[in-house]
Amino acid sequence: MVSQGLEAEEIVQVALKALDGRPDGNPSTLDDLSTALYVTDREGVIIWYNRACVDFAGRTPVAHRDRWCVTWKLLTNDGYPLPHDQCPMAAAIKEQRSIRGVTAIAERPDGRRVAFQPYPTPLFDAEGEFTGALNLLVDITAARRRDEFLAHARRCRRLSRTINDPETIAALQHMAEEYELTAAELAASA
Secondary structure (H helix, E strand, C coil): CCECCECHHHHHHHHHHHHCCCCCCCHHHHCCCCCEEEEEECCCEEEEECHHHHHHHCCCCCCCCCECCCCCEEECCCCCECCHHHCHHHHHHHHCCCCCCCCEEEECCCCCEEEEEECCEEEECCCCCEEEEEEEEEECHHHHHHHHHHHHHHHHHHHHCCCCCHHHHHHHHHHHHHHHHHHHHHHHHC
């Protein structure tokens, strides 16, 4: 679940309806969503963002100045810098199409990093004219950490099958159980 019991694509549809194809539609109805959502004009300049964007980005975006993204810095999944003008939202605006199935890392001004999945979606008015875009940012940090802990557990179990020392096997099995427990706790808190 992403926000108030809604899945990401459902939230995008609610936002599209609220905006009625116009970046200056009625985004204030979306302000209480617990998932970061922002709107840009046709040039990619941010014109509105909800409160969750501030928590997500660790900074207050500057409406009518910031472009493409609400985050301070962006990184690829491999940790390389991702210029804002090359982010998924920029691509969605330049190509006037929705972008799905990508992930990135946002770096906050305090250095903390958040793995996320963006849902950049172009806005078109009643005449089919491109007017801007909206972007939903889903924090997937906990899910990534859970997957990492599960991978560590699998490695411990594989390694324990290759060793003949009972004490080492017991220690590896214990480590695997601890990793699995931590992964379960992360899953429960998400």
